[in-house]
Amino acid sequence: MSAWHPRLFTHWYAVARADELGTRPLAVTLLDTHVALARTRSGTLIALEDRCPHRHAPLSAGCVEGERLACPYHGWSFNADGRVCRIPGLPADNALPGVRVRHFAACELDGFIWLRPGDSGAAQPHAMIRATDPQTRRFLWRTRWSANVVDAMENFLDPLHTHFVHAGLVRRDAARVQAVAHFRSNEEGFSVDYRCMPAQSGLLYRLFESKRTAERAHVATPGSARLEYVYANGSRVLIDLHFTPRTQEQTDVSIALHVEGRWAPAWAVRLLAWPFLKRVNAQDMAILALQAGNKRRFGERRGASTPLDIVRGTLEHFWTQGELPPAAARDISMML
């Protein structure tokens, strides 16, 4: 029994780094669905339920044979549609049984492999990622958070924890300024525009950034969240996090950093930004693990919220009802 809303299975999720996927299969889990993922020599993606229909060995422990994925136990092999194409030892005049493994739609976009865990649904991933220019990508990473997907996405999108969890690095509690956040829903999700924020009080801003003309957060359902920074010098930085729930308590996070209109070779971005990104990630992972541990200790309960908790309601609605709440737009004043 899946605790996930059936509509969630009609969407696409980032499940692996494209450069990690070769002919050696990967075992991936999303929405408690276990999938064997592989790439054939000709480049076709194979995504099959990770259970051989013969004696239930995991196909992810098998290997690619030409255009097929072969089971490690008795060597049955399956094509990308999940049809069994070869059973070693079966004489040629014996018909192959009409056995199929469940197969999933998969594609590659902006450095990640995307998968749709349901048999039907959206023909391709959301427009935000389809419109992203992979040429501007400088950095790619995947990590795993011990957190429910709503808690994980809220953490990334919430500016008000940064003064505490990332004190000094992102913002400082003692250096708050008046700001207005404009929330607006759209067809794929929503955006939050932060107004009156030319600068940020932490070390990261002083080291790597210049005067900002816009700061926005975008969410494209199901799990993509983007922070967009536009600078007075015409450049733009995008930090994309694609959240893929493995289970109710674990979420995989695929991270890509894009830089437009600025001298920023990939090696330099990696060298300069990597230690800070790692630090920020470790701080978030630690607080999320504490939060998850306490939710286990006390049982799941609804938290108290204020208008500052801009994204929580929308995220909760989407991940429990499988669709966005009615369209909304509002301004929220805050001290950031």
Ligand code: FES
């Ligand atoms: S278990 Fe897969 S071929 Fe036997």
Ligand SMILES: [Fe+2]
């Ligand atoms: Fe954070």
